[in-house]
Amino acid sequence: xxxxxxxxxxxxLGKIFSPSARVLxxxxxxxxxSTSSLPDIDVADALRTESERIEADMAGAxxxxxxxxxxSSPWAGDPWDTVxxxxxxxxxxxxxxxxxxAIPETEADRLALPSERAILDEYEQRxxxxxxxxxxxxxxxxxxxxxxxxxxxxxxxxxGDPFVSSNYGVHSREFEVAVIDFFAKMWKxxxxxxxxxxxxxxxxxxxxxxxxxxxxxxxxxxxxxTETHYSIFKAARYYKMDCEAVPxxxxxxxxxxxxxxxxxxxxxxxxxLNVNIGTTVKGAVDNLDRVLRVLQREGYERENFHxxxxxxxxxxxxxxxxxxxxxxxxxxxxSIAVSGHKMLGSPMPCGVTLTRKEHVKKVEMRIDYLNxxxxxxxxxxxxxxxxxxxxxxxxxxxQGITKEVRACLETAGxxxxxxxxxxxxxxxxxLSSTVVLERPAxxxxxxxxxxxxxxxxxxxxxxxxxxxxxxxxxxxxxVASAAAHGRTTxxxxxxxLAMLADRAWGGDLLVNS
Ligand SMILES: Cc1ncc(COP(=O)(O)O)c(C=O)c1O
Numbered sequence: 001x002x003x004x005x006x007x008x009x010x011x012x013l014g015k016i017f018s019p020s021a022r023v024l025x026x027x028x029x030x031x032x033x034s035t036s037s038l039p040d041i042d043v044a045d046a047l048r049t050e051s052e053r054i055e056a057d058m059a060g061a062x063x064x065x066x067x068x069x070x071x072s073s074p075w076a077g078d079p080w081d082t083v084x085x086x087x088x089x090x091x092x093x094x095x096x097x098x099x100x101x102a103i104p105e106t107e108a109d110r111l112a113l114p115s116e117r118a119i120l121d122e123y124e125q126r127x128x129x130x131x132x133x134x135x136x137x138x139x140x141x142x143x144x145x146x147x148x149x150x151x152x153x154x155x156x157x158x159x160g161d162p163f164v165s166s167n168y169g170v171h172s173r174e175f176e177v178a179v180i181d182f183f184a185k186m187w188k189x190x191x192x193x194x195x196x197x198x199x200x201x202x203x204x205x206x207x208x209x210x211x212x213x214x215x216x217x218x219x220x221x222x223x224x225x226t227e228t229h230y231s232i233f234k235a236a237r238y239y240k241m242d243c244e245a246v247p248x249x250x251x252x253x254x255x256x257x258x259x260x261x262x263x264x265x266x267x268x269x270x271x272x273l274n275v276n277i278g279t280t281v282k283g284a285v286d287n288l289d290r291v292l293r294v295l296q297r298e299g300y301e302r303e304n305f306h307x308x309x310x311x312x313x314x315x316x317x318x319x320x321x322x323x324x325x326x327x328x329x330x331x332x333x334x335s336i337a338v339s340g341h342k343m344l345g346s347p348m349p350c351g352v353t354l355t356r357k358e359h360v361k362k363v364e365m366r367i368d369y370l371n372x373x374x375x376x377x378x379x380x381x382x383x384x385x386x387x388x389x390x391x392x393x394x395x396x397x398x399q400g401i402t403k404e405v406r407a408c409l410e411t412a413g414x415x416x417x418x419x420x421x422x423x424x425x426x427x428x429x430x431l432s433s434t435v436v437l438e439r440p441a442x443x444x445x446x447x448x449x450x451x452x453x454x455x456x457x458x459x460x461x462x463x464x465x466x467x468x469x470x471x472x473x474x475x476x477x478x479v480a481s482a483a484a485h486g487r488t489t490x491x492x493x494x495x496x497l498a499m500l501a502d503r504a505w506g507g508d509l510l511v512n513s
Contacts, residue, residue: 093122135474136452138313138434140345141465142404143392148384156383160372161364162197167371176386182393183352186319187336189329196354197376198340198386202312203231205337205353208377209308210235210272212335212355215362216306217270223262224274225254227281229310232274241272250502251429252284256294263298271295271305277327277336278314281454281496282427283434283461285314288327307333312351313461314431316343320398320405324431334359340389343405344396345464350385404464408433411471412462418475424482425497427505433462438497440478442485449474456488456497 094100094114101119104110131141160166162176180196199205210232213220222243224232236243244262247255254276263271273295275286288309295305309315309327315338318324327336340350365374396404412433419426419437426437439458440446451458460466460474490498501509 093126094119095123095126130450133448134450135460135466136450136458138342138461138463140341140343140404140463142463143345143347144395145347145388145391148387148391151384151387156387158198158381158383158386159379160367160370161375162386163195164372170383172383172387172390175390176383179352179386179389179393180354183336183338183354187315187328187354189354189356193357194329194354195357195360195375196352198381198389199337199351199353199376200378200382200385201349202229202310202337202339202342202351203234204377205312205339205351206231206274206308206310207235207238208353209310209335209337209355210239210241210274211363211377212359213272213306213308214239214241216334216359217272217304220270220272220306221266222272222274223259225252225276225279225286227252227279227284228274228276229280229312232310248279248284250499250504251427252279252282254286254291256287256290259291260294260298263294263300267298271300273305273307275307275309275333277309277311277318278432278434280312281434281452281457281459282436283314283429283432283459285318285325285429285431288325288331288333292331302332305332307331307335309333309336311336312339313342316401317405317408317433318431320402321409321431329354329356340385340392343463344389344392344401346385346388346392348382348385348388350382350389352389407464408462408466411466411468414468415460415462415471415475418471419478422475422479424478425500425509427500427509429505435460435462436496436500438500439488440481440485441488442481445478445481445485449477454496456491456495457500 100114102109102113104113155170156172157168158171158173158176159168162173162180165173176198179198180194183196184191184194197208199208206229210222213222220241222232222236222241223246224243225248226245227248228245233243233245235241244266246259246262249255273291275288275291276284277288278285288307291307311318311327315327315336318327327333329336335353335355337353338351340346340352341348360375363375367374393401409432412428412435415435416426416428419435424437426435428435436457436459439453439456440451445451446453446458449460451460453459462471488497492498
């Protein structure tokens with residue numbers, strides 16, 4: 001039996017961020033039609049200003065520890081406080097049988113198969129159940145894109161360059177450009193100085209950025225920390241770049257002194273730096289300014305280095321954190337990539353990469369067939385993704401995103417404190433919502449909560465849909481699991497779990513031995 005506690009959740013956000021009646025009426029009259037043709041609007045609600053609404057919402061949010069933010073993803077049930085129980089996951093579904101999913105060759109075959117509806121209904125249940133208990137991967141489930149469902153009937157393809165029109169008319173390039181403009185402003189690069197596009201994911205952004213780096217510095221050596229996401233090493237392999245994997249400090253930042261030594265050893269060749277704005281496993285943010293100082297100290301001039309910032313999750317968070325270090329184009333950097341389905345939230349993987357305009361000229365090729373230029377990694381590009389990103393940004397706005405980011409950091413601190421209070425080994429990096437903890441000994445527990453693990457550690461990434469209430473459920477279960485199955489001990493002296501005890505993290509920590 002599927003056990004669930006469902007509350008009607010949806011979506012305050014629509015009201016909170018819907019345009020005021022005045023804006024609608026102005027927009028309508030500019031287009032030459034009267035507001036009487038617009039759908040009915042709750043005037044009292046519509047006349048409240050945007051900031052009033054946000055303030056009211058924030059006041060509500062501070063009322064208790066279980067506050068909700070935004071609206072839930074429609075497919076996640078109520079991700080704030082629902083934990084769908086495991087039975088549906090444990091039982092094999094129709095979709096687990098290749099024979100049930102087989103594509104029929106004849107009508108007789110079709111009649112022998114279960115209906116698509118039966119298969120899809122079961123699939124939806126499984127997705128709901130899994131969405132309610134995923135803590136290891138940084139996907140924000142707080143979105144509501146129902147307004148966009150109608151566009152799924154169109155083959156929206158942004159093939160070609162976002163800034164150059166092509167002959168294919170069913171695109172969303174205007175929305176894509178609006179998204180790029182938002183990120184350009186957030187990462188502080190002047191109008192006319194940037195180029196970018198909506199990618200399929202953070203990985204594509206990294207692949208594109210590394211391609212540009214290699215085109216700018218064909219003989220360059222890539223320097224990146226050993227805790228870097230595999231997409232950067234993949235780029236080095238694809239593009240046959242020499243790569244120096246630089247060791248890390250215990251908390252996961254690049255070892256700046258070792259970086260300096262490697263730069264000194266390769267002097268004479270350009271340096272391509274990948275700076276991690278949030279590592280995948282520990283959420284460690286490389287200190288960009290310190291990396292730049294190391295380059296300067298080793299005598300690298302601006303024309304001899306190229307800096308990419310891999311900010312898959314955190315590049316969308318740092319700008320909204322008070323007193324955070326500055327990661328922007330005001331520094332001598334060359335590109336930033338971010339995932340769209342992570343901090344922003346989207347039902348399909350997506351992302352953004354942004355670079356200095358002059359760099360992209362190095363790869364640009366005119367394609368007659370498109371009547372556009374080829375500047376991106378992919379040919380056909382998901383126009384739905386650009387539309388969904390635009391919609392999420394537009395509805396949440398800067399205030400909405402700021403609120404979500406701050407809630408994630410707060411809840412991550414709460415999770416860390418709860419785990420520690422129960423004697424479990426865990427750490428939380430500054431600027432991070434990724435809580436690193438000892439790997440639970442019970443693999444079923446790991447699967448149940450979809451924790452991401454590396455050797456003897458696991459992590460929980462606190463996203464806006466991970467509330468304190470959900471944290472409480474998780475902590476109660478992990479404590480029970482540790483009592484029943486025992487604790488993990490470091491697999492070697494310098495294992496990731498052993499590293500959690502390092503004083504560099506601050507405070508002290510008992511790791512089982
Ligand atoms: C630091 C970092 N870079 C890049 C990526 C790749 O992002 P995506 O999964 O969107 O391809 C990730 C994904 O977790 C990541 O953590």
